[in-house]
Amino acid sequence: MKKFWLLSVIMPLLLTSSCSEQDKNNQEINEESPRKLFTLKNSGWDIYDGENYRYGPSIIINDDGSIDAWFAAVGDFYGNWHELYNKNGNNSAHPVSAYGTVGQKFTADVPFWGVKVVSPNWHGQPCGLTLKLFKWEDPAMSYADVVAQKAVASEKYTNYADGEKLGVTRSEKFPPGTYLWELSESLTDQSGVWLREGEVTGVTSYRGGVPVAEKSHWEAMWSEEKTSGDIFWDQASYQRSSDRGKTWTKEVMSLLPSEFSSDHYSVCDPGAAYWNGYYYIGYTSTENIAMTQNNVYVARSKNQAGPWEKWDGEKWGVNPEPVIRYDGNPEKFGAGEPSIVVVDNTIYFYYSWNDTGTTTRVATAPADDPNWPGKLNYRGVAIDKSHIAGADHADVKYREDIRKFQAIHTADRMTEKGYLVIWQSDDGLTFQKIGEVRKNLLPGIHNCGWSGDGKGHIQKGTPQYVSYAYGIGTWGKWKTRWAEIEW
Numbered sequence: 001m002k003k004f005w006l007l008s009v010i011m012p013l014l015l016t017s018s019c020s021e022q023d024k025n026n027q028e029i030n031e032e033s034p035r036k037l038f039t040l041k042n043s044g045w046d047i048y049d050g051e052n053y054r055y056g057p058s059i060i061i062n063d064d065g066s067i068d069a070w071f072a073a074v075g076d077f078y079g080n081w082h083e084l085y086n087k088n089g090n091n092s093a094h095p096v097s098a099y100g101t102v103g104q105k106f107t108a109d110v111p112f113w114g115v116k117v118v119s120p121n122w123h124g125q126p127c128g129l130t131l132k133l134f135k136w137e138d139p140a141m142s143y144a145d146v147v148a149q150k151a152v153a154s155e156k157y158t159n160y161a162d163g164e165k166l167g168v169t170r171s172e173k174f175p176p177g178t179y180l181w182e183l184s185e186s187l188t189d190q191s192g193v194w195l196r197e198g199e200v201t202g203v204t205s206y207r208g209g210v211p212v213a214e215k216s217h218w219e220a221m222w223s224e225e226k227t228s229g230d231i232f233w234d235q236a237s238y239q240r241s242s243d244r245g246k247t248w249t250k251e252v253m254s255l256l257p258s259e260f261s262s263d264h265y266s267v268c269d270p271g272a273a274y275w276n277g278y279y280y281i282g283y284t285s286t287e288n289i290a291m292t293q294n295n296v297y298v299a300r301s302k303n304q305a306g307p308w309e310k311w312d313g314e315k316w317g318v319n320p321e322p323v324i325r326y327d328g329n330p331e332k333f334g335a336g337e338p339s340i341v342v343v344d345n346t347i348y349f350y351y352s353w354n355d356t357g358t359t360t361r362v363a364t365a366p367a368d369d370p371n372w373p374g375k376l377n378y379r380g381v382a383i384d385k386s387h388i389a390g391a392d393h394a395d396v397k398y399r400e401d402i403r404k405f406q407a408i409h410t411a412d413r414m415t416e417k418g419y420l421v422i423w424q425s426d427d428g429l430t431f432q433k434i435g436e437v438r439k440n441l442l443p444g445i446h447n448c449g450w451s452g453d454g455k456g457h458i459q460k461g462t463p464q465y466v467s468y469a470y471g472i473g474t475w476g477k478w479k480t481r482w483a484e485i486e487w
Contacts, residue, residue: 040440044483055469057449058272070270073237079227086198096186099207103182114169118219128158128187194219234268273340274454284336294334295322328355337393341456357386418445444472
């Protein structure tokens with residue numbers, strides 16, 4: 001993983017669901033409808049150790065008893081970067097003004113789109129630097145000879161963001177060869193560059209035109225293809241278990257956001273289903289860098305791990321567009337966290353809508369239409385959790401034994417007293433609270449999911465499970481729990 005300390009600052013907004021100021025958890029439970037509740041056999045076991053997080057599970061039990069599970073996982077950087085520094089070394093920030101210039105000699109063995117340098121500004125303004133790229137044609141040339149030439153590319157940056165990648169790029173690409181990038185013309189002492197400890201073969205770093213004596217290099221990189229180099233916040237991981245969740249296959253980062261598209265920032269909160277030969281995943285993303293104003297998207301694949309086609313508003317393709325676009329207060333969470341159930345050839349598509357309240361909405365579509373995302377018909381608010389403190393997203397399933405829809409979610413999320421709430425519906429459109437689960441849960445529970453088959457059905461006699469993220473302390477460092485349901 002690369003520099004995910006950034007997420008300790010930005011991720012809290014992503015997972016926040018609105019909660020009521022008053023704790024009304026003890027509201028009346030509907031006793032009129034026939035109820036079939038569950039408990040947990042025991043507290044279960046961890047399936048993720050909490051290095052960062054895996055949350056919001058979507059779980060499918062297959063006919064052979066194997067289990068497919070998708071989770072929201074920590075994101076990564078866009079681009080296939082060739083780093084010119086040792087990623088494992090300690091780094092320190094240096095003002096370019098201390099040396100006049102800093103630079104780095106490197107060789108690209110293929111045509112490349114651009115080179116970028118990670119530049120801090122100590123969260124201060126003003127700041128500014130000029131980045132130039134020179135061709136180092138002859139090995140006998142000195143640093144001074146190289147920078148005396150005309151630069152093959154140059155870019156001036158003023159008041160850039162702290163940690164921004166300053167770059168020079170070219171759409172027709174630079175030819176293979178040896179180059180030197182140089183940062184100069186520092187506007188203030190707050191215009192800097194990172195120096196990373198560690199050796200790198202074939203790279204020479206300079207300050208003031210002189211090679212850096214210690215075994216360290218400036219944080220720079222080059223890319224063969226066009227890329228923003230941005231960090232995307234989340235992606236969807238996939239794993240399989242054949243022994244009831246005791247052991248799992250190696251994790252695959254299955255569904256990623258598409259760079260320069262509507263879901264550029266994130267693929268989060270996967271909600272998976274399977275019918276008519278396709279796996280479908282609904283997920284949360286946003287076009288708002290503030291991590292609010294989320295929308296809902298859908299992708300499909302013949303395989304659990306992808307590759308995925310994304311709904312583009314008209315067909316399955318590569319340029320995603322929301323199937324549910326949030327139109328409420330842009331400072332609120334918005335729409336997301338989908339859950340899919342198929343009953344009697346109808347898709348019930350559930351999703352959070354957190355604006356003035358904390359709710360789950362539902363839309364329906366025909367399951368036999370391959371372009372069903374374009375046919376989603378809004379049916380109303382299915383669950384209103386606004387009066388339950390610390391309530392988060394609902395995961396909905398269809399109970400075949402009682403022919404009713406049931407939904408669960410966590411409440412008092414991320415606290416010592418977190419618990420599960422159970423809701424029930426006859427028609428899948430309007431739910432009533434029917435119970436709670438408070439035993440065998442661990443402190444800090446949040447973002448739970450429970451199992452069903454590919455259509456979201458809980459089949460009688462098939463072992464079923466609950467999974468959730470938990471932990472109190474460092475934000476974003478949560479373990480993932482797995483526990484068997486007892487009816």
